[in-house]
Amino acid sequence: MTVRPVRRADLDHVIAIDATVTGLEKRAYWQRVYRRYGVAAVGEQRWFLVAMADRKVVGFLIGEVRDWEFGSPPCGWVFAINVDPSARQGGIGTRLLESLSTALRETGVRKLRTLLHHDNTLILSFFRSQGMMAAPLIPLEMDVAAAAVADGAAEAAR
Template identity: 75%
Template sequence: MPASSGAVTVRPVRRADLEQVISLDATVTGVEKRSYWERVFRRYGQAARAEQRWFLVAVAGKEVVGFLIGEVRDWEFGSPPCGWLFAIDIEPRARQAGIGTRLLAALCEGLRAAGVRKLRTMLSSDNTLILSFFRSQGMMAAPMIPLEMDLAPAERA
C-alpha cells in the first residue's frame, strides 16, 4: 500500500467507522475499550467545526487502516492555544506506507487554519515505535515536565 498510490483517503470519522476503530485499537493495545471509544466518538467524532476537534480516519477501500484524534487546547497553565494530538494508530499491516504522516498532515492543516502554531503530544518513554514516528515528523522534546501521582482506591461505603 504505497503512500503515493492514492489508495488511502483521510477524512472525518463516521459513526459507521467506529466498530473498525474499536477493533484496530484492540488489535494494537490488546484491550477492547468499547465504552471509551463511544465517549470519544461523541466528543470528537460529532464535534462542530468551531469546536476545533478532529477525529480522522484513513480508509483503504472500506477498511479503516488508521485514525488520529486531536484538538486545540487554550491557555492551560498559561500556555497559548496549541494543538494536542492524543491518539494515533495505524493497522500493523499498513504501517510504513505514509498513512500516519498523512493523518498528521491533515491535523496540522486544520490547526494552521485555526491559527495554531504549535502541536504537542505525550507518550510513554518506552514506546519506541511511536517515538520514532513522531521524531521522523520533526517533533522533539518540549520544555514541559509531565507530572503524575498514584491515587489510592476510593473507599467503599
C-alpha cells in the same frame, strides 16, 4: 488513500485497530470519544480523523486545540494515533498527522504537542520523523488513591 472525519459506521474498525495495540475492546470508551470528538466536534477545534483505503478504515488520529493550559497559548494536541498493523510504513500515519497540522494552521495554531511513554520507541521514531522535538514541559503524576488511604489513616489516628 483519503483522510476524512470519522463516521459512526467506522467505530467498529477503530475499536479493532485500537485492540491490536492495547489488547482491549473498549467499546464504551470509544462511544464517548465519538460523541465528544466525532459528531459534536464540527467547528469546535476537535478532530477525530480516519484514513480510508479501499473503503476500509486503516488508521485514525484524534486531536484538539487546548487553550491556555498553565499559561500556554492555544496549542494543538494529538493524543491518539494508530495505523492498522497490516498497513503500516506506507505513509498513512504521516498523512493523518499532516491533516491535523493543516487544520491547526488554518485555525491559527502554531504548535503541536503530544505525550508518549518513554518505552514506546515506535511512536517516538514516528513523531521524531515528523519533526517533533523534546518540549520544555515535564509531565508529573501522583497516586491519589494512596494519598486518600494515607489521609484516612491519619484521620483514624487522630
